[in-house]
Amino acid sequence: MVMSNDPQHQVNGPPSSIEKIKAESNYLRGQIAKELSQPTDHFTTETAQLLKHHGMYQQDDRDRRVLLGDTGTKKQKTYQFMVRTGVPGGRLTSQQLLAHIEIADKYGNGTLRITSRQDLQMHGLAKQDLRSVLKRIHEVGLTTMATCGDVHRNVVCCPAPYRGDPVRGQIQWMAGQIAGAFLPQTPAYREIWLDESPAACSHESEHEVEPLYGKTYLPRKFKVGIGLPGDNCADVYCQDVGLLAVSRNYDVIGYNVLVGGGMGMTPAKHGTFPALAQRMAYARADQILDLLRAIVRVFRDFGNRSDRKRARLKYLVADWGIERFKRQVEQYLGYELSPPEPDEVWDIDDHLGWREQGDGRFFYGLYVPSGRIQDAGDLRLKSALRDICDGHGPAICLTPGQSLLLGDVYWEDRLNIEDHLRHCGLPLVGEITNVRRWSGACVSLPSCPLALTESERALPDILHELEGEVARLGLQQEVFALRMTGCTNGCSRPYNADIGIVGHAAGRYDIYLGGRRIGDRLSFLYRDGVPLEHLVATLVAVLGYFKQHRKEGETLGDFCHRVGRKEIVAALLG
Numbered sequence: 001m002v003m004s005n006d007p008q009h010q011v012n013g014p015p016s017s018i019e020k021i022k023a024e025s026n027y028l029r030g031q032i033a034k035e036l037s038q039p040t041d042h043f044t045t046e047t048a049q050l051l052k053h054h055g056m057y058q059q060d061d062r063d064r065r066v067l068l069g070d071t072g073t074k075k076q077k078t079y080q081f082m083v084r085t086g087v088p089g090g091r092l093t094s095q096q097l098l099a100h101i102e103i104a105d106k107y108g109n110g111t112l113r114i115t116s117r118q119d120l121q122m123h124g125l126a127k128q129d130l131r132s133v134l135k136r137i138h139e140v141g142l143t144t145m146a147t148c149g150d151v152h153r154n155v156v157c158c159p160a161p162y163r164g165d166p167v168r169g170q171i172q173w174m175a176g177q178i179a180g181a182f183l184p185q186t187p188a189y190r191e192i193w194l195d196e197s198p199a200a201c202s203h204e205s206e207h208e209v210e211p212l213y214g215k216t217y218l219p220r221k222f223k224v225g226i227g228l229p230g231d232n233c234a235d236v237y238c239q240d241v242g243l244l245a246v247s248r249n250y251d252v253i254g255y256n257v258l259v260g261g262g263m264g265m266t267p268a269k270h271g272t273f274p275a276l277a278q279r280m281a282y283a284r285a286d287q288i289l290d291l292l293r294a295i296v297r298v299f300r301d302f303g304n305r306s307d308r309k310r311a312r313l314k315y316l317v318a319d320w321g322i323e324r325f326k327r328q329v330e331q332y333l334g335y336e337l338s339p340p341e342p343d344e345v346w347d348i349d350d351h352l353g354w355r356e357q358g359d360g361r362f363f364y365g366l367y368v369p370s371g372r373i374q375d376a377g378d379l380r381l382k383s384a385l386r387d388i389c390d391g392h393g394p395a396i397c398l399t400p401g402q403s404l405l406l407g408d409v410y411w412e413d414r415l416n417i418e419d420h421l422r423h424c425g426l427p428l429v430g431e432i433t434n435v436r437r438w439s440g441a442c443v444s445l446p447s448c449p450l451a452l453t454e455s456e457r458a459l460p461d462i463l464h465e466l467e468g469e470v471a472r473l474g475l476q477q478e479v480f481a482l483r484m485t486g487c488t489n490g491c492s493r494p495y496n497a498d499i500g501i502v503g504h505a506a507g508r509y510d511i512y513l514g515g516r517r518i519g520d521r522l523s524f525l526y527r528d529g530v531p532l533e534h535l536v537a538t539l540v541a542v543l544g545y546f547k548q549h550r551k552e553g554e555t556l557g558d559f560c561h562r563v564g565r566k567e568i569v570a571a572l573l574g
Contacts, residue, residue: 001139002539005051006033007329010247012305012306012307013306013307014305014306015216015305015306016305016306016307016308018049018131018150018308019216019305021046021049021050022050022150022215022216022217023215025050025215026188027186027187027188027209027210028050028053028054028184028186028188028189029050029186029188029191029192030050030055030311031044031047032047032050032051032188032192033044033192033258033537033539035047036127036130036192038264038284039080039430040484041126041127042058042077042079042494042554043127043269045491046490047294049178049193050146050290051148051152051182051479052149053144053145053146053149053150053217054134054144054145054148054188054192054193055083055085055086055134055143055144055145055147055148056081056082056083056084056097056125056144057081057082057084057148058079058430059079059080059081059082059448059449060077060078060079060080060083060447060449061078061080061124061399061446061447062447062451063076063445063446064446065077065078066322067122067551072116072478074351076221077356079127079327079523080124080447081123081125081126081127081130082118082121082122082123082447083121083122083130083133083134083137084115084120084121084122084144084147084148085100085119085120085121085122085137085142085143085144085147086119086142086143086144086145086146086147086153086154086179087118087119087154087180087257087398088154088155088157088174088175088179089155089156089157089159089175089176089179089226090118090156090157090159090322090397090398090399090400091159091161091172091395091396091397091398091453092120092142092396092397092398093257093393093395093396094389094390094393094395094396095216095389095392096140096141096142096396097137097385098386098390098394099136099137099140099390100104100137101373101382101385102122102136103122103133103136103137104122104123105126105342107122107129107132107133108122108123108125109123109307110123110124110374110375110382111123111372111373111382112372112373112374112382113370113371113372113373114368114371114372114373114398114399114402114403114404115371116235116371116400116401116440116491116492116493116571117153117154117156117223117400118156118157118159118398118400119147119154119398120398120400123443123447124541126446128197130193133292134193135193135194136196138194140301141242143189145189146182146184146219147182147290147414148219149216149217149221150216150217150219150220150222151182151213151217151221151222151223152178152182152183152218152223152224152296153220153222153224154179155175155178155179155224155226156223156224156225156234156235156239157171157172157174157175157225157227157234158171158172158174158226158227158231158233158395158399158400158402159399160231160349160363160397160399160407161173161350161395161397161405161407162355162357162358163323163357163358163361164252164342164357164358164359165250165358166252167228167245167247167250167251167252168283170245170251171226171245172250174243174252174285174288174544175225175226177289178224178226178288178289178292179272181292181293182292182296182518184210184213184217185209185210185211185212185213185307186209186210186430187533189190193402193550196545212293212297212300213296213300214300214445214487216305217300218296218299218300218303218446219299219300219305219308219311220303220305220311220312220313221240221312222240222296222299222313223239223241223309224238224239224241224242224243224292224466225239225241225242225243225400226240226242226243226245226255227243227244227245228244228245228247229245229343229344229345229346229347230346230349231347231349231521232345232346232347232348232413232518232520233348233349233350233399233400233401233518234532235400235493235496236277236345236519237264237276237277237345237496237519237520238261238262238263238276238277238493238519239261239277239278239313240259240262240299240312240313241257241258241259241292241295241313242258242259242261242277243255243257243258243344244256244258244259244343244344246341246343247407252285253284253285254282254283254284254285254286254288254341255282255283255288255393256279256281256340257279257280257281257282257283257284257291257337258277258279259277259278259279259313259316259317259325260275260277260278260313260314260316260317260322261276261277261314261487262269262274262275262276262312262313263310263316263367263490263494263496264489264490264491264493265448265488265489265490265570266566267282267320267488269309269310271310271315272310272315272350274490274495274496274522275314275317275318275522276496276520276521276522277314278317278322278323278420280282280322280329280337281337281338281339281340281348282337282338282339282341283337283338283339288409290333291333291337293513294329294332295313296327297317297332298316298325298328298332299313300325301422302328303314303316303526307572331502332549339457344520345518345519347518348402348518348519350365350437350438351363351401351403351405352365352367352403352429352432352437353365353429353430354414354568356471357408360411361406361407361409361411362396362409362410362411362412362414363394363395363406363407363409364405364406364414364417365399365403365404365405365429366403366404366405366406366421366426366438367429367432367436368381368402368404368431369429369436369459370401370402370439370440370441370456370492371440373385373404379424379425379426379487380425381424381426383419383424384420384423384424384426385404387420387424388406388417390408391416391420392409392413392416394406394407395407395409399456400507401440402440402453418539419524423532428451433467433470433476434476434477434478434480435463435467435470435477435480435482436467436515437484438465438479438480438482439463439481439482440459440482440484440492441455441456441457441458441483441484441485441492442455442484442491442492443455443456443458443491444456444457444485444486444487444503445457445486448486449486450486450487451486451487451503452486452487452503452504452505452506452534453486453487453504453505453506453507453508453509454486454507454532455484455485455486455492455503456486458532459484462484462501462535462536463482464487465536466536466539466540469536469539469540469543470543472542473540473544473547474545474547475543477524477557478555479517479555480497480498480555480556480557481497481498481499481501481516482498482499482500482501483497483499483500483502483516484500484501484502485500485501485502485526486503487502487503488502488503489495490502493519494512494523495523496515496516496519496520496521496522497516497517497523497557498513498514498515498517498523498555498556498557498560499513499523499539499556500512500513500515500523501509501535505527505529507531508530508531508532508554509529509530509532510527510528510530511525511526511527511528511535511538511539512524512564513526513557513560513568514560514561514565515544515561516555516558516561517555517557518556521557521561523557523560524560524564524565525565526542526560526568526569541572542557542560542568542572545572546560547560
């Protein structure tokens with residue numbers, strides 16, 4: 001692998017400790033196999049970093065940390081693991097979903113979680129069960145490899161099974177091509193987890209092992225999303241690379257290529273920020289894989305390997321500017337890129353409710369609160385899905401909005417599926433308020449080590465209270481996206497929503513306003529450090545002001561963006 005001598009690559013400083021771990025890992029092997037055989041409940045810090053590339057995070061249950069000593073001040077971690085299965089474009093079978101429910105029940109905490117990247121996560125796993133879990137996932141034709149770590153992550157794409165729509169079919173095919181082309185080539189995963197003999201996969205040179213990534217892989221994670229102008233459910237502006245399909249006469253002739261998106265930031269770290277991807281070029285459909293390889297190579301060679309808080313592609317694009325970045329990509333490609341086509345995002349669909357597929361069958365978009373598949377009290381989503389998958393075998397599609405589509409349903413089976421849902425206490429789509437329908441939260445406590453405060457567990461009560469206040473204001477028909485996170489890393493994408501609630505400290509949150517559902521505009525910080533118990537009242541004041549001063553047809557996000565923070569603060573806070 002040829003590394004650049006450009007000064008930009010040199011000024012970042014010495015490689016970080018994680019770069020050293022990757023470089024010495026022998027292509028992601030490290031000491032994983034050795035430590036896996038040891039009778040401990042966790043891996044060393046160095047090995048835990050490598051495990052991410054294999055699709056798992058070492059975590060601990062912060063609700064169950066054990067107090068030690070007479071003073072009760074020292075806490076001992078209770079280790080557990082989160083395993084993430086990649087589902088390119090969000091499409092899988094009933095049997096694959098049932099296998100994951102089985103794994104969650106047998107080895108985990110009994111729940112699954114659909115992620116905003118259309119992966120499936122299982123939580124609460126024990127170290128001694130990891131090999132069995134990964135073998136079972138492999139048996140049903142899926143893998144956890146590269147769903148985490150410094151590599152290309154799961155590719156996001158609209159999964160809606162419109163069988164008669166060639167455009168949907170073409171972008172879903174492209175998602176599969178991208179997923180296959182950017183999977184790491186190291187045999188480490190197969191050797192460690194699937195008991196494949198190392199001798200069967202020996203290589204002589206770095207180029208043969210990882211021709212694209214090299215021995216240190218990428219500076220940070222790399223995310224690709226594919227969207228449509230009329231349906232940006234993939235949120236292409238939040239991706240390292242967003243591909244916006246350009247179609248003519250129901251045929252995808254190419255893609256507008258957007259680069260440099262990403263939601264995370266570190267408030268205490270100067271120069272970190274959320275960013276939307278910028279329009280860079282247009283490329284024909286048959287050029288996309290080569291173009292993505294060129295972008296990966298630029299990121300590989302010039303990304304910041306010293307400071308991981310500024311290592312994402314968005315910072316390279318921001319530091320260089322889009323034109324310089326484009327020129328470097330063109331140099332790696334060997335030809336000039338065309339300017340973007342005028343096609344832009346103009347709408348989004350959550351795909352909920354019954355829809356005709358175009359082949360005589362139907363799919364049902366099922367609302368899944370924050371993507372969590374579980375049986376909790378009277379709401380037994382996991383049981384409903386088990387019964388429906390066993391009885392009907394529908395195609396399963398996971399959406400970037402963390403909902404689930406049940407596809408290939410015959411007309412005569414629709415009422416039976418609705419009966420299963422009602423029997424398990426689940427509301428149908430028409431019974432879900434707009435406030436709830438467009439909301440979402442990250443996992444946060446108790447399992448995420450970065451969490452500052454609650455998110456997923458706090459959101460249901462917030463929504464319940466907010467629903468009542470929205471009804472009182474007569475705004476039930478308003479549609480706005482509300483996203484909540486337990487820290488500033490932005491996993492639920494709060495910084496481009498109409499309302500973003502971002503964890504600031506224990507029990508306190510920052511409120512962002514002025515983004516919008518279609519995802520093409522960043523929000524602004526309205527209030528910081530708002531106590532949890534005051535969140536709804538703070539939002540209700542904004543909604544009341546919106547109702548009084550909006551223009552006809554104006555959405556909440558558009559109103560806040562037009563009016564701006566200064567005027568809203570002056571009106572509501574004096």
